[in-house]
Amino acid sequence: MPSIRAPATKKATTLTVAVKCRPLTEKERGRDIVRVNNNKEVVVLDPDLSKDYLDRIQNRTKERRYTFDYAFAPDSKNADVYERSISSTISGVVHGLNATVFAYGSTGSGKTYTMVGTEGDPGLMVLSLHTIFDFIKNDKSSDVFEVTCSYLEVYNEVIYDLLEKSSGHLELREDPEQGIIVAGLRCIKVNSADKILELLNVGNSRRKTDNTDANETSSRSHAVLEITVLRKQKRKYRSQVIRGKLALVDLAGSERASETNNGGQKLRDGANINRSLLALANCINALGKQHKKGLAYVPYRNSKLTRILKVGLSGNSQTVMIATISPADNQYHHTVNTLKYADRAKEIKTHIQKNIGTVDTHVSDYQRMIDSLQTEVSQLKTQLAEKETQLNTKPTERPVDDELSWLNTLSQETSENVQERINLQKAVFELEETNLRNRTELQHLDDGIAKQQAIENDGTVVQALLLRRQLVLDNIRDNDETGVIYQKEIEANEKRRCQLQEMIDEAISNNANKTYLRILSQYRLLGMTNTELQFEMAMRDQVIHNQRETQRNLWKLLMGLGLDEKQLLKLAAKQGITIEDWTMTPQLGLKDSRKTGHERSSHVPQSYANPSRTPPQNQEYGDSAHTYCREEHHSSYYFMSHNSPSTYMRLTRSSENWLGHGPSYSQKDEWNKISPGGTSCSEDPLRGQMMNRNSPTTPVNCKSIFPQPSVINVSRAKTNLSQAGSSPV
Template sequence: MVAVRCRPLTPREQARSRDILRVVDDKVVIVLDPDVSKDYLDRVQNRSKEKQYAFDVAFGPESTNKDVYEKTIGSMVEGVIQGLNATVFAYGATGSGKTHTMAGIEGDPGLMVLSLQKIFSLIANEESKHEFVVTCSYLEVYNEVIYDLLEKSSGHLELREDPDQGITVAGLKRIQVNSAEKILELLNQGNNRRKTESTNANATSSRSHAVLEITVKRKQRNHYRSQVLHGKLALVDLAGSERASETNNAGQKLRDGANINKSLLALANCINALGKQQKKGLAYVPYRNSKLTRLLKDGLSGNSRTVMVATVSSGADQYHHTTNTLKYADRAKEIKTHIQTNVGTVDAHVADYQRMIDNLQVEVSQLRRELADKETILNLRTPEKTSDDELSWLDALSHDINENVEERVNLQKALFELEDMNMRNRAELQQLDELIAEQQIYDGESETLNELVEHRQVVLDNIRDNDEAGAHYRQDIELNEAQRKELQQQIDDAISSNRNQTYLRILSQYRLLGMTNMELQFQMAIRDQIIQGQREALDNMWRLLESVGLNDKQILEAASQQGILIEGGIMPSLMSARSHLPLGTIGVSRNMPKKAGSARLSNLIQVPVSLDSEAEAESRVSKRYVNSFEVKETSYSDTINFERTLPNFGDKEGIAQVKEMAKSAAPRIHQAFSAEPYSQAILHSCNTTQASPVISNFGHQHSKENETIVGTSKSFAGSELPKECIHHDFSNPKEWTPTKRIRWPPSAEHHFQERPQEPSDDIADGMDDRSEMNEATQCSCKTSGIHLLKAKSKQLTENDLLQKELLRLDTELQDLKRGLDRSPPTQAYSCGRTYSAFTHFEPKSTPRNGLGPLRSNSEAFIMQRSNHILRSSSALCDHETGHVHHLPSLSPFANLTSGPSGCETTSNHDMAAPRTLLSPSKLF
């Protein structure tokens, strides 16, 4: 939705300018010719500069913020508490009324305030049934750097791309709030921290783009397995859109203007491309060209309802600004967003990712070598005192290195996305060529043919545009590379002249970590892609099967005949067919079908559970009698964890306990996949007493509306039990034909076979040691799909590990970066001794001097001592004297050069040893 708001002239403006805006029918804005001397003849002869634009809604000078609110985002705010996203941004020249519209004034609160009040009043109405958690963050983008407006002295924040959450800002404060007043207080604090300047056009002109984000988490009360909905409202007050030259600014102000315009230009380009995309399909949208557009990506094209409020001033002297803004808004009308559930897919091509990883790996190993060489040089030298000049040089260098790494990642990704898009464009072109050829043969000149030819031209144009944009990105990457070399050269020169070695070493490590991080991110993307591909393939398979009219039973039978193990999951309606599942198998399902009649196999993760010990299993199996078993959660399903022993399994009480167990597993599973609308726990158990073999199935399912027990208990007595359960000779693996094994996930065989010499085949452990198995077992594995399960389990485990590694690396990187930002490298030297910093102190007793125990993890700080990099501390320990220096603050290093006099000192003999040591060998 695009709305335009015309602001009235202030009394001072009225004295020197006239009102040239007219709003008709609440939709049309007429801009009169500012030149009053033009007469009727000029107008009819088209010499008039009068212009007319139509929008979704237009507000005249008499409108209040409340009017704007009600006709624009009022209804969207309701959606936010139902789990939908909404974005509203104010765009306009300086002094046109953006801040007035967004923040408002006393007596006429703005959209930010009104939407907050509405959110809390809606919450109050629903609080008896639902629990809500409201959090907010407030940031500004100033000179292409992101700052936290809720932090007193915020450092530079970084943008991250999360496959699940999309674009996020690392380290941004999110505050939980319980009332509109609280948010307003934060808002006021934040607004006071915003960078403003007095320009020619506005005495308190906002020089930054401010983004207030409110998230609402909603959960049904007293319903532990209810769906959790997340709604997000982003309110953006952009900086003035005027050209820098027009504000008569110079120096820093001119630079601000240039950066503001860079962001707004990028925004304009995105709006253009999005408009084009509506008409022409796959056009590349250059979100990556500025921080602002990356932040607003979701609001512009993704899963969000979006309102743009274009503000214009009615003054004749503002004619150019006004028409520029209106043209801009006119283009934005073309954009359509797509409201949908966020699905964390990585829409990219595995081969391309692989290529990037290869390049990165070369770079990382090169960096490692360089770093090792430098370490040797550095270790040979003794530290020197550093001058102020050098410190500011280091500060600038660290900043440039950060920027360089970030820019590199961003450019690579942009190029990658472009190539991916063009790959799809080329595929479409090929299809179109084939279609056109067919049409020409059969229909000759026809309307369809013309349409196809026209569309082909559009696709060709897109390919050409994307290729051009790609060439620019490549050039930018080359420039970035040149800059990287230059920066490295500066570090090298500094090292050879023995300047501030520790800090330089950290800089080099930071770069290395940056690259490693990037590499890991791409690896994650590959894995996500593969998993996504598998899910889609399974989805498609089910759709295909359903479309040919096969019912569940027929599908299972057909699969059985083909020897296909349905390992990935099962449709809910197939639950009863699973009654043959073996001892101790828990099916965990996420993302069950959302539409009636459709099925999602892919997301059902089957977690085989093992008996508590192999010996016990053997003894129970040999007795062919199971009267108790323990359910143990295993490896890759660390999302669920429960353990229970059922002493009397088989009798009424035991069955009740199994039921209870399924019930208690369900909420945990649901918690783990809380964003999913459905989740279920099914416990399949088998009691093979000689007299009456019983196979029981208990499931507990959660759905959006309610929770139910599904897959009711199913028992088999005597001959009713499927043949393969009782009559099959499990001791001979060769006899495990696919058909017989179809309903037996591999974990079962071990518990039922009487072959103590056979190695355990515990899939859930994620082991992939197939070399240990004999040939027959391997053969059986192949047919039964064990290797598939193993591969999947391994993949999931690896992915998990990778994710953890990425997280660790990320923290590492953040710490290093924070250390660099705060730039305290001279602390150790100014004190003239060797210090180390600790992550955690564990005071054995309260330290003397009445200083109180040290706070752990209070500030991030990096120092180097011998081979250890120790991190995160607000204190330094002097190893010679055994004293701990409490740093009064980690302020810019100008304050720290004075040495230990600025530090409070206490003995470290009361302190336990530091707990976290991170050695370079661990890092690299």
């Protein structure tokens, strides 16, 4: 019997921001200039004591005041921070929700102290782990839990596994289900908090730290501890798996070269740390701006750190930012800077939903292909490394030093060139996707303005719409400017690629180290094929996304009919359909950490089956009018407006398919697409593929049937890609 699953509810939530001020350390002889009021307000006094009364009342003081969800004075313990600001978030992880906690602040402000802590004052990582295992221990259901953990660091834009003794460089990969993941990262099964703490200690001892003027044990890398809780539930028809993830992030501290007195490697580390923190700050800026201005492009791709934090910043995650500050007067600028970003982060919205899969959920074919390609790429990399060692050790084969270093440079540059290309190309697609949405909104606004002008007397609504229109136009312009920069970078990358290819070709024809060069060529080629496949997958993601959206809409429609649960189940049974997860659907079981006391129990109602209850609101299903949940199609660049009239068209058509009537060809042109080869096609929601209309079991190449603007983008991208990767170098 076919079955449909009630959609997992989405809940829009804002980032929780807590500020923690550390005590003055013994070494610091300065003045304490930070005051915390009512556990919410942070006041930073003007460090310049010489300012007189007149300056102050004429507002010439540099005193600053900010309000946050929570603020903690220097005498607070880590346990206070934990209890008040994140404990409720952590408990959601056992119920299939994602959570991210990250500490942000300048060097020496207390991030590591807050996240890791000491024996007498255990940090948030330690306290969270205890909560998770306590929950599991006290769980009375028959569910089976499996907890795994990974621990990585990003140092100088390279990812290392902290749970591996001598970890190599790890790569980031985009997974349609899980978002960004780190390929090859070790995930260890654990059954107690103590075991994870042991691993945490081992990992911390491997972390890159250094003694700087600002901090004796300054972390020079960003560390991410990720705990995954799998909960297997036996259901009537099949097993269900709920997966919750908790990411705890200890960032490296921003610093000023002039203050740290660093030189050489330390200076370079500092520059890299600042670069990735700047990328994070830019993302926070853009996300904060989005709240006011709609769809601004968020440059996640500018650093590994921001790509790793992407889900925590805007996707399916309940996120807490702990901004750490020092109370010392000589840290005034750092403190105010941190507070400014924290203030902006308050505006960031994420969308949380349970991660539910079934045991028989199969990995898509595309994903398998990409996985195997990536394994091949990583094997080739190992071969390359081995070859390099041989070249170093075998005296008979050893080429002259010049050749060796030339080959090393070539290999390094080839690898960087491929990675850069992949990143740039995807960034351009994401940018185009953002602007496509902006243009759709612009179109709606123009229609709205025209309609409103015809009926309105005082023009207030028109004014508001015009204001919004201007903001959207600004966004489009900003994004276009960024796009031009990316295009130039792609051209430069392409030029470099040609140069590298020529160098390798020449070397092969000159009989240089052939095997090595062939491996290098192969590596390049596979890197590019990999990119192509990822794009194909992005298209597929979009089809899946649209299916989900249609299902969501169908569900909404069902709920809106006012039938009770029994009637609906009966109706479904008549059609031979089982409805799964009925009671679980509207329940996220999550508290809004921003509220306190009795206000906190903002649960979504248990069931909408009772007609007297409120039908689902937009927000609970992801604000369908203006909120676009990127986690569902994070790598996609096709967009169909959520609030356009076509939503209903899609629903009608798809519902017919769902009920087994087969596709209807009488719908609008939008759904009657013609591939360039002249084949008419329609989308099969069950297969998630476009099918040839004349032969409904024959899939049609997806890229040919999407709406016009996207088709243009893809062909251009495809051309670029084939130019870049079709011929082995």
